Amino acid sequence: MSYEFLQTLWFILIxxxxxxxxxxxxxxxxxxxxxxxxxxxxEERRAIINSIGSVWDGNEVWLLTAGGATFAAxxxxxxxxxxxFYLALFLLxxxxxxxxxxxxxxxxxxxxxxxNRFDWMIAIGSFMSALLLGxxxxxxxxxxxxxxxMMFTGNLFTLLNPYGLLGGLTTVAIFLLHGANFxxxxxxxELRERVNxxxxxxWVVTTVLYIALGVFTYAAGxxxxxxxxxxxxxxxxxxxxxxxxxxxNQKMEGWSFIMVALNIVLTQVTFFxxxxxxxxxxxTNPAYSLTIYNASSSQYTLTVMSIVALIFVPIVLAYQGWTxxxxxxxxxxxxxxxxx
Amino acid sequence: MDLVTLSRLQFALTTIYHWLFVPLTLGMGWFxxxxxxxxxxxxxxxxxxxxxFWGKLFLINFAIGVVTGIVQEFQFGMNWSEYSRYVGDxxxxxxxxxxxxxxxxESTFLGIWVFGEGRVPQKVHLASIWLVxxxxxxxxxxxxxxxxxxxxxxxxxxxxxxxxxxxxxxxxLISNPRGWIFFWHTISDGVLMAAxxxxxxxxxxxxxxxxxxxxxxSFVIGSVVGLIAGVLVFLGGHTMGQYMYETQPMKFAAxxxxxxxxxPADFSIITIGDLSGKREVWSWRMPAVLSFLxxxxxxxxxxxxxxxxxxxxxAYGPGDYIxxxxxxYWTFRIMMTFGFIMMGITAYFVWANLRGDITKAKWxxxxxxxxxxxxLANASGWILTEMGRQPWIVQGLLKVQDGVSPNLTTVDxxxxxxxxxxxxxxxxxxxxxxxxxxxxxxPDAAMHESVDVAPTLVGADD
Numbered sequence: 001m002s003y004e005f006l007q008t009l010w011f012i013l014i015x016x017x018x019x020x021x022x023x024x025x026x027x028x029x030x031x032x033x034x035x036x037x038x039x040x041x042x043e044e045r046r047a048i049i050n051s052i053g054s055v056w057d058g059n060e061v062w063l064l065t066a067g068g069a070t071f072a073a074x075x076x077x078x079x080x081x082x083x084x085f086y087l088a089l090f091l092l093x094x095x096x097x098x099x100x101x102x103x104x105x106x107x108x109x110x111x112x113x114x115x116n117r118f119d120w121m122i123a124i125g126s127f128m129s130a131l132l133l134g135x136x137x138x139x140x141x142x143x144x145x146x147x148x149x150m151m152f153t154g155n156l157f158t159l160l161n162p163y164g165l166l167g168g169l170t171t172v173a174i175f176l177l178h179g180a181n182f183x184x185x186x187x188x189x190e191l192r193e194r195v196n197x198x199x200x201x202x203w204v205v206t207t208v209l210y211i212a213l214g215v216f217t218y219a220a221g222x223x224x225x226x227x228x229x230x231x232x233x234x235x236x237x238x239x240x241x242x243x244x245x246x247x248x249n250q251k252m253e254g255w256s257f258i259m260v261a262l263n264i265v266l267t268q269v270t271f272f273x274x275x276x277x278x279x280x281x282x283x284t285n286p287a288y289s290l291t292i293y294n295a296s297s298s299q300y301t302l303t304v305m306s307i308v309a310l311i312f313v314p315i316v317l318a319y320q321g322w323t324x325x326x327x328x329x330x331x332x333x334x335x336x337x338x339x340x
Numbered sequence: 341m342d343l344v345t346l347s348r349l350q351f352a353l354t355t356i357y358h359w360l361f362v363p364l365t366l367g368m369g370w371f372x373x374x375x376x377x378x379x380x381x382x383x384x385x386x387x388x389x390x391x392x393f394w395g396k397l398f399l400i401n402f403a404i405g406v407v408t409g410i411v412q413e414f415q416f417g418m419n420w421s422e423y424s425r426y427v428g429d430x431x432x433x434x435x436x437x438x439x440x441x442x443x444x445x446e447s448t449f450l451g452i453w454v455f456g457e458g459r460v461p462q463k464v465h466l467a468s469i470w471l472v473x474x475x476x477x478x479x480x481x482x483x484x485x486x487x488x489x490x491x492x493x494x495x496x497x498x499x500x501x502x503x504x505x506x507x508x509x510x511x512x513l514i515s516n517p518r519g520w521i522f523f524w525h526t527i528s529d530g531v532l533m534a535a536x537x538x539x540x541x542x543x544x545x546x547x548x549x550x551x552x553x554x555x556x557x558s559f560v561i562g563s564v565v566g567l568i569a570g571v572l573v574f575l576g577g578h579t580m581g582q583y584m585y586e587t588q589p590m591k592f593a594a595x596x597x598x599x600x601x602x603x604p605a606d607f608s609i610i611t612i613g614d615l616s617g618k619r620e621v622w623s624w625r626m627p628a629v630l631s632f633l634x635x636x637x638x639x640x641x642x643x644x645x646x647x648x649x650x651x652x653x654x655a656y657g658p659g660d661y662i663x664x665x666x667x668x669y670w671t672f673r674i675m676m677t678f679g680f681i682m683m684g685i686t687a688y689f690v691w692a693n694l695r696g697d698i699t700k701a702k703w704x705x706x707x708x709x710x711x712x713x714x715x716l717a718n719a720s721g722w723i724l725t726e727m728g729r730q731p732w733i734v735q736g737l738l739k740v741q742d743g744v745s746p747n748l749t750t751v752d753x754x755x756x757x758x759x760x761x762x763x764x765x766x767x768x769x770x771x772x773x774x775x776x777x778x779x780x781x782x783p784d785a786a787m788h789e790s791v792d793v794a795p796t797l798v799g800a801d802d
Binding site for chain 2: 050053054055056057058060061063064065067068069070071072073075076078079080081082083084086087089090093094096097098100101103104105108109150151152153297298300301304305308309312313316319320323326327
């Protein structure tokens, strides 16, 4: 396999890992943010947590794998992005730590104050994670200051530009909607009604933000700066989001979940094709941008990693898919049926 | 403090902290899987309760290992970007494979194990805890292969065009003896850690005459397995010492305060150095024992710190190639002494159990205090391994000061360092609180899928 083919393949694989992460952990983040607002009683909150209880940790591994794969396949991308977005990533880690530990610890003490504290930590941690991931991706689309030595020359405030913030908020909104749709599929009774009503309102906010982000992207010229024109993909992304609104109104939970999930996937496809073959655009000088060619590992390493991925990715997909099948039943907030 | 020092401090903090929890995860998974298998085979309710009780402690501990593990995966790029650029072609591969092979496995099947009882077939539920144990130990293998490469680089060339190390032989990387010996040392250490937890918590309950049958069983399992694991830890450590003598002679000499080359070499039992850590003031030594540790005979030559320093200066240019000896020397002695105490004490427990009824033994009262031993030994071992490699980040190839992220400021580092300290400190408080509560509450509470451990609270509204 040629070097160039391998570099493109690994770019696609990393894109797939991020897409998988946004699709899966997206609803986890949404569920987490909704938790203290939707769950009025302790059993309801537990039912909400249990909807993702058996899967959230596995979903988060998509992020770790994306990080690890970036390190292995594009060391310069990993080094520049992770050191450049230092404080943002630090806050992301704090968010992930707070919510991860809270899922496991919140029910291990019966004191209402203890549980309430951890429930809020889940919500805040999920919010921080969604906001920062969205802002980071928006900044990757926008471009960041990088010098000739592949070094990021900005700071945290460089990332806090209007486009980055809009990207962060839009991501929060989409994940909220995605989480609400997921809960609509997993819960039953009054709680299900409540979440469906919530989804209607969320859809309006999400659509407004999403369209604003799209318009900003075009107007500011962050569009198709690589060799690929995403063309119809973003149009399809908007369309499925609009269609989702119809299904949400019709209370067709399965279809609305699929539509928003598709929107997330198509948005990510748009993002990754917009800049390709660049992986980090430099606003200092386009010639300093990191590309799949100047940031990658050697051909030998890419070959080895391709073989490993070819064998193990299907296995992982199979057993992860199988867990969702195993736990496909709706979750009641009846205390007798809850697992703590 | 400068950027390099702060970055090192933060790496030390996050990594030592992570490693406080991981050994118990590595070892306890096997014990819980074994107990549940016995339950599956015999239907004996005591085994069931044991797997639930130790499983609860396993989970409380596991959670911290997971969340602090994310930091591990990110901080190479965040704080050590130049290191990441230099080694990414090699070091990134085992990390990515670790995530793909091990993290997915342990996290997915842990979800099935926690939420699946009564929902998935019993066989699947049993298989899932075995897969969790295998997954977490597999992750240890891959990260140790990665670390093994930093200690003893193999299968690489330096690409003159881009100035980085590149992989040319993947099989050399994954068969690096340094990684495998370390894996042996580490997983047996995890089992020993978990065995000590079994002993300490069981002793607490046996002394109070609570669930004596169940906890005696746990205590005996802990003692027998702990003894075996202790011997394996020792043999692994000894093998590693000899490998270190060949591949990292400076580290070997530094942990033994072996200043001058000698043949045969004597072993320092206690050495007092001066404040610089580079000169000896007084020592008490055993003749020829260091030669035995280095090469299994009492007569071989062991090169001393001063000669290696001179040799390195000739090879790598002027500089200080001697690790901070006061740290390497004493962490080694703490690790070794505590390791021997654990071997001795588990051997005594096994013997006492054969001789008579241990549940009435007076010393049972003190067994919870033993828990300090594995924790201190574990932390010391890693500090020794990493500090002994200084000033190198990759032995012989790249120095620590050249691996740091150059774009960061000391303010960035202070924010994250203080942030991690606060977050990790709070996690530790919550974790210790829960561990104590669940350990003291005993197996009946652990049997309830309950709102709280105290059975009176089950069903109570909150």
